[in-house]
Amino acid sequence: MAVERMTVDVHHLTRVEGHGNIVVDVVNGELKQCELEIVETPRFFEAMLRGRPYEESSHITSRICGICAVGHATASLRATEKALGVNPSPQTVLLRKLNFHGEILDSHILHAYMLVAPDFLGVGSVIPLAKAAPEVVLRALRMKQVAGDLCKIICGRHTHPIAMTVGGFTHFPLTSELEALHKRLVAMRTDVDATVELYSQLPIPAFERDTEYIALHKDDEYCFIDGVIKSTDGGEWPIEDYRKVTNESIVKHSSAKHTHNQRDSYAVGALARFNVNYDQLHARAKTAAAAMKLKPKVIKPFYNTAAQVVEIVHCLEDAISLTEQILKMGVRAEEPVPIARRSGEGVGACDVPRGTLFHNYVIDKGRVVGANCIIPTGQNLANIEADMRALVPTILDKSQADITHMMEMLVRAYDPCISCSTHLLNVKFE
């Protein structure tokens, strides 16, 4: 018999970035309320950009996030470059790709080890995990250190990069630095293999719900920068048409907007990229996916972290090969490509750790006059709630504590970055 009333009220969910609440209310087995409330203060970055010289945009917007600083900077630079008619050199493209891998590795390792693994290993946070299994946490720290140093070599520092600029870089890695990095990346394979082994053994919940997955796509590479927008429901859109895909709308219980495309909601992030771009994965990443029993289309949201582990393998292998390519070419200290005009509009898109990120700028006589940033977590919110609504009825036989924990794990699986997603300008309460 159904319990008369069951409520879940998680105020400020832990091990996610920013502030969100989970609210569930079940009466006589019927779901009355099931929401992920976003209570983070809006950030107003788009307003901050208005009136600023275009050169400052990437430095301002990289402050949206300390984890995805390179992702925001890259999307921002691409938006500006498209607006002002700049085509970066092949060397810049390679360095940006390598830099990007450093950020994906750093973020995914943080999420898989420090934020998600404690749930599966029955501990409350990374500190007891460090006591119980120090070798696991040390492995994570070792890998994060390599990833951070990669970004440091390419762009000065990972958080709020310095050397990335419109049209290129202002600083270049030394051959000796790239050679040392290459050695460390190759040595990192042992830790990455151990990560795949760890995630092959974790009891990841098998809950599934079919949904639309969206990611950037290129035919000839596993895409993180530029490309087109592609859906598992069919359909490809140029990046410039992002509004046709995101369709943002305001909901009462969230200071971040919700989005939908061909269904009521869609998902972005590692699992979406895996589903859209499986064919372009490195062979070693496909082997890792097979070890974790992942084959597209995967519709199990808890497996987003496993898809991140697949991407850890891919990004490491691609970083090794990019480093070799750059060393072979030899790094030249080239000037950034100059702008072709001082006014225009451009859209930059990157698939950052948590999903597809859009920056859209209108620039007039060298100053930003309009900006729109659409953040991955905002695109996932409606989908997370749809998962919550589907999951709750299937676990009502469990204790309230177990239900609460399961809901927390579900939200955490999406690796939400809540403060990034709150960019809503008009909030109306009734």
Place this chain on the structure above:
Amino acid sequence: MIDLRPTLVLALGNPLRGDDGVGAAVLAYLENCVLPPGVTLLDGGTPGLETALIIRDYGRVIIIDAAEMGTAPGTWRRFSPSHGHLREDQEALRGTLHNAGLAEALALAQALGILPSEIVIYGVQPEIIGWEPGLSDPVRAVVPQIGRKITEHWEAFTNGQDSGSG
């Protein structure tokens, strides 16, 4: 007994933010001093959890950082983290880990069993942690004092006279 454990002098903070650059300033002072063998100077910038890995290879770590102690600008104290002066942000440890700093890194190193046996922190009360580089007068004035104190500290331990307490 002469103590030859490798020693790390770790400056923390952001020189672009006023008195937060005091660690880097003391490090610059020490760069002009004669370093005893086994002493490494490192600008750690704004630290994250990986600081745990940086300090694990040393027997002694001397950290210099701006510290809010509620005292007059430029006053400084030498203390050890075990004296309870450092408050780690519990939310950062249970929560996001997106804001983890020195206290969290030390707590993690302790849990991992890789905390160096001696950690000494030189905390300096800032006047302004603002949005431009440059130290305030009272903080700039104490930089040589702190530098000298640190060199005395390692002179003492290389002569076998330092108790290691803060």
